[in-house]
Amino acid sequence: MVGVVGSLDRAVSRDEHAGAIVPPADGAAAGGEGGAPAPGSWFGRVDWSKAGLVVGLMLFVVASLVLYDMLEDLTWAEVSDALSRIAWHQVILAFGATALSYTALIGYDLLALRHVGARQVPLAAVAFTSFVSQAFTFTLGFGVLTGGAVRWRIYQGYGLKPGQILGVGALTTLTFWLGIASVAAACLLFQPSALAPIDDLPPSLNLLVGIAVLAGVAAWMVIAAIRPRVATFGDWTMPLPGPQATLGAILVGLLDTCAAAAALWLILPAGPDAGFLSFLIVFAVATVLGVISHVPGGVGIFEATLLLAQPQIPRADMVGSLLLFRLVYYAVPFAIACLMLGLYEARQRRQAVGRAAQAVQSIARPLAPRVAGIAVFIGGVILLISGATPAEQYRLVILHRLVPLPFVETSHFAASVTGFVLLIVAYGLIRRMANAWRMAVLLLTAAAVFSLLKGLDFEEAIVCSVVAAFLVFYKDEFYRQADLFSVRPSFEWVVACIVAVGASIWLGFFVSRNIEYQNMLWWDFAYREDVPRFMRATLGIVVAAVGIAAYIMMNRSRVAFDPATPEEMQALIPLIESSTRSDAHLALLGDKRFLLSAGGKGFTMYAVQGRSWVAMGDPVAPEEEIDGLVWRFKELVDRHGGTAVFYQVTTGHLPTYLDAGFSLAKLGEEAWVDLAKFTLEGSEGRRLRQAKAKAERSGATFDIVPAAGVPAILGELEAVSDAWLNEKGKKEKGFSLGFWSPDYVRRYDQAVIRQNGHIVAFANIWRGSDKKEYTVDLMRYLPDGPAGMMDLLFIGLLAQAKSEGYRWFNLGMAPLSGLPHHRLASMWSRIGAFVYRRGDRFYNFEGLRAYKDKFKPEWRPKYLAFPGGLALPQILMDVTGLIASSPRRALSEENS
Template sequence: MSAASLYRRHRVAIQGVAVLLLALLGFAALHALLSEVRWRDVRHAISAVSAWQLVAAVLLTAASYLMLTFYDVLALRIVGKPLPYRTAALASLTSYTLSHNFGFALLTGGSARYRVYSAAGLETPDIVRVIATASVTFWAGIFVMAGVALSVHGGRLDLAGLAIPGAVQRGLGLVILAAALAVLCLLRGGNHEVRVLRWRFNLPGRTQALAQIAISALDLAAASAALLVLVPGASAGQFPIFFLGYALAIIAALVTHVPGGVGVFEAVIIAVMPGVEPSHILAALILYRVVYYILPLIVAAAMLAIHERRRLRQPLATAMGAMQMALGGLAPTVLSALVFVGGVVLLVSGSLPAIPHRLRALHAFAPLPFIEASHIAASLAGTALLLIAPGLYRRLDAAFHLCRALLVAGAIFSLAKGVDYEEAAILLVIAGLLQLSHGAFYRKTALTSAIGSARSLMSVLLAVGLATWIGFFAFKHVDYQSEMWWHFAWKGDASRFLRASFGSAVVLLCVVIWHWFGHARPPRADPVAADGELPGAALAQSNRTDALLAYTGDKRFLRSASGDAVVMYQVQGQSWIVMGDPVGPREQWGELLWQLREMVDAAQGRLLLYQISTDALPIAIDLGLQLAKYGEEARVDLAAFTMDGPDMKSLRHADRRAAREGAEFAIVPAHAMDTILPELRAVSDAWLAAKGQSEKSFSVGRFDPAYLGRFDCAVVRAGGRIVAFANIWATENREELSVDLMRHLDDMPYGTMDYLFVRLMQWGKGQGYRWFNLGMAPLSGIESRRLAPVWARIGGLLYRHGDAFYGFEGLRAYKEKFGPVWSPRYIAGPHGLGLARGMIDLQTLIGGGKRSAARRLRLVA
């Protein structure tokens, strides 16, 4: 196996190990730089920070995040897709809040941008251009600001022991500024497009480029100043040299991809500031993490949680807007990140010594064993929060209940182990924000399913490693001995840290082993079609007749643990194609589709959801799929159906004429189908020959005696022979009635099919059915406006001018005669070319691409 193929196969593991090694190097460098610093020095430095310094840092942070919103505003203008400020600001703030805290900007911040911009109507290439343009804005500001700082700084520059004379640094700064000026001169007055590989990008005009530099410079100046004002004794004159160190730290954090730059950012800042007391810089860095990273995350989570609460109370028609769904999808993402931070807070607190006077106050009424148990319990709760937080992103109800309970328990343990009311308040705030959005976590699942995937374990390991390093730093003066493990005393902070770290390590080891061995499952059986193995429990609860496509014998089934819900799908090429909405209780849909999504990812395939309703749209968005309207479905309200009125004139005429010409309608029950199957076969063969078609599959039934024998059949006879038939689909709860296979002879009486539908609807009304489903009108209702997506414009063109191929408008006009209620249906699939490839596989599948598989299934039956 070549190195390239080995990397592709184990890419995630290799990248994870590389990031963890870089993080360990950062911690090692930080440990060496702080070898002479004690925790009490850092604590005193934190206490020395005044209120005005904190206020100034908060205001500068707000200014920085305000500038960040203009990154996207300007990028959207450069790519020619301007959007309202509130949309650009939402995308920018959520993107940068997540990427600042967790790194992997393309994965965390990029997914947030995609969710907002795709909901606002931007296509994938445009979103990629926006992200790339925003990145160019950031780097332009970094280099220009570094050039300015090098040019104005007069003294010698020391960077981690490397001395750069003043003349050299000024020359370097001028070269950087000259290069920036040359690029500006090369740019034209307006936008123009360049091509890089298969992507097209818009270059900004000179004015836009200057705006990019100005916005980024203001952002970086405010962000770095927010850190500088927190350093005790720092002055404005130190800003040029300080900014150079800050820029270098930012670049190092981005290049290493360590989540949040933890360890790497701090090590670089301390290394390039040799003239400042390290304990003062470390104190400022700790406060900076709280002010610039955690505080904006809490604010973003609060805003989204409040919005989610309001959205869940809105009527469905109001809440199903694309931007509303995008906002609703961001809330679980940000809350998941915030709960993860809560877990880190508990672990870090457990690694630090207790505040002496608080512990003495607790000593007055709480026994030592209670303190010891609370300390280790808090650390274990923090570890559990780290592991379970990713389940919130998937909207799992088990993750919600566990995280809420752990946050409250962690707050109680924080008070019980040392009256740490600050962290208890943080945890209760997070729990409150989680409670505000409780309706968003609706996916029923087992408790073990809420634990994060193998991908998330890297961040968990890094967080536990950070807490462990902090503990060893805080207790570096302690002479470690084996007796410390079972040493219990009021001043035994180091012993408590060791026991808590060991407990967290054991929990992590158990989870890693569970992921390693617990995911070994026997391969799923191939699709089954035997009666006893079909999803009968789910079908019995269905409100929709298209669930009966399960009986066609050409589908695979993914069942819920209870067996009450099922997803019907088939694999064609690399595409895993789901037919319609999941069948069964709606609260189980999300978990089923996520399970399928993970199966698709493991098989390196692509997921396509075909003909889903608006009920499944939020889940499709959460899955990261692109939505495209496929058409509209017609349903007739049987309680209101009548043949009276001017709108039914054509139907009355067809019905009466067919009856005059000898048409007779009848329902043949399923148990009597054997007696008419030969006659139905003759009608079917004649219909296929006349249409020049072959049997279809997957989305419709086919003439199969085993399949047709399951259902009652509506037939029309003329002169004693069957001239038309349709097998009847009916839900057990009489919610819906429909037909699937419709075939007829060319010499049938005039209006026979209208006659069949009218009589069947009248029969269904008499039997107490609520709706009659007339099926889809493909491409109907698609807006093909100038600014609509490419799929919509092509679909609208085919609908208006494609009668030679299919008769789209004619099909809708025919169904419109029955006075139906129209509801939209969608396709959800991968972005870009993946959707087109999935559609090709879909047409192959419907055209009979899986006939051999279907035949195998019928042999099993």
């Protein structure tokens, strides 16, 4: 927060002069240079929101190693034999138990809908939504993106508000955990020894764990019965489950878990069995570990847990039953859910469009990028798995007669590497990148050819061809012009790629576990040498991964990061000089890029940090072109897959930002002095006259140096600037305020304070073209200058602006001032108001406003226009980083 609020003031450098009057607390500096953990520290760099995924990845790795060790001697023939011994009536009963489990899951949605006050949804719609969302979540994982999207799509048709839908998703997750944890804990009371093969703990400790979990649930029920609890996230509040909802969740969890466990238990082979209760405990724990892992379907973790906890069941029998369970409980319901959702969408859209073909198109086009990304990712996984497993021998016999060995070897290697690259390209497709589309079509076409040449794998070739055809059909949906490998993929996507590659490598080593490793294997080339081909392909994948990661880390897109050229800035000077806004001169700092209006009479200045494309203030343009520039900027950012932000916008154009889909967060208030009322005469000017006289008695004098005379005093000005930076222990900031640059400083008239003929303070002057606005930007002073020199500087500037006929003098912003601290205000407002009142150890918020108040200004609010939702913290971090780094970017460009 300190780093954010310290960067809010467009004229932080000039406002910090108030420190001569009301100094900030020791050890704190504007811009976040004190207080909270430094951004460069290891603690500040850790993104703790990803801890769950990291733990899940570690669980997946551990489970993979355990499975590999446990199944090392197992052959597919043994598993196939175990599957053949499972009777059809067992499979039918398992399907019945699966149906009962999914039916029980409806209870979670019913509880959540009732809790958020959405009773208008019919039971049939609840059942449909619950089944489809749960099937998607169980199979694909990432419930917020899969099951949550399904709930959002369907429930909004029944009049639920966004907050209610979010509440339903959160409550179903919360009640699921309450239910399954309570079931597992209750079972431990009766069979505390059931988990001994997993946790290796004595039954007494497992019994205590069960008692502790149930006691925690009971305590929550008592607390919630005494006083209902509410969770608050920004402007969104969600009532937490009370005793009735908690009890209902436990009952639903009991029925759901028992039915799901029965679906697997019923297809286990006859033999030694510890009983259904013991199996139920293990099943519940395996399910919890699978959900924690974030791996779709808990693959690997679920199986490893059951194999460890049921050592009395032959491994071949357990593996066969687990494979069949995956089909019965996951694959079949997922296929049915896909069909049901497709029919639902077709019916919904057919009524709106009128014809079936148009309905399909209207349904598919918005979903095309995401569907294409998932399909390409799956295609990459298929290629990786194919490269790790042996080819069909009868196909190799045919291939031997048709294709020379070098083509087979090369195609196998290329197909595996192509599969890995497709995993990365899929991320770009979801973000609608045009170059990702081109690369995907090329790679899929090549992969189809490689699949045929490496082993006559017609199935893979067909999959690749169909996905490529789908991409070609929806070419227009991929329009964003951004470099795929200059955009860092999300952490979740990186984890998914690691899991996919890790699983394929594990599978390759597993199927070749009976072959002893030898160095000569790397150099064996033959039609039936599958293991050497797998080893070489794995090395190629690792090299490709390292190369792509290095490129992503080092490469930068010029359009996104580099500031405009001096020639581009020079072309804007007529627009800046004709602008009524004084802050239009920020365009000449050299740290921004520009987007011209359609009529060429105005522009938006912006820079990029991370995924945030930050426009500085309102567009600099005539009134009739501002709306168009806001939309043009948003379209530009959308083409590059970024997040559009307008920083420090005024109240004059708030409807424009709201119409463009932005949310608003107040940043603070700006002080404007009415020069018609400003005077040093009479009682109103008494304090200012005293401050002016005090400074003049110490030998200080005020003067204006025209821009033509600035080169002659540039050395003195630089010495003052360097002394100010050294004394404050600060680094230059930019973007929303000026920084020292000789080219920038010599452009403007300079207000200076002299003592004994030497400059001790200065400020460069900005003027609006219509005589309405007068202000200063870069302001520096000597730490040992005369007392009251900053008061003299401001008084002289105000008098000068008034004498030149200007209407207003802009004193700059007081960060976080004027934010409401009412309990019903937004979270951002309440946090900002708290920091404003209690954050003096970090930044002199109240003192800064008090200093400006003595000039009796009119306070005008300024806002941040951003996309809304949970993006605000990351955007504020990006803005802070941009303000801190833009001088370095601009000066390096200038020096080059």
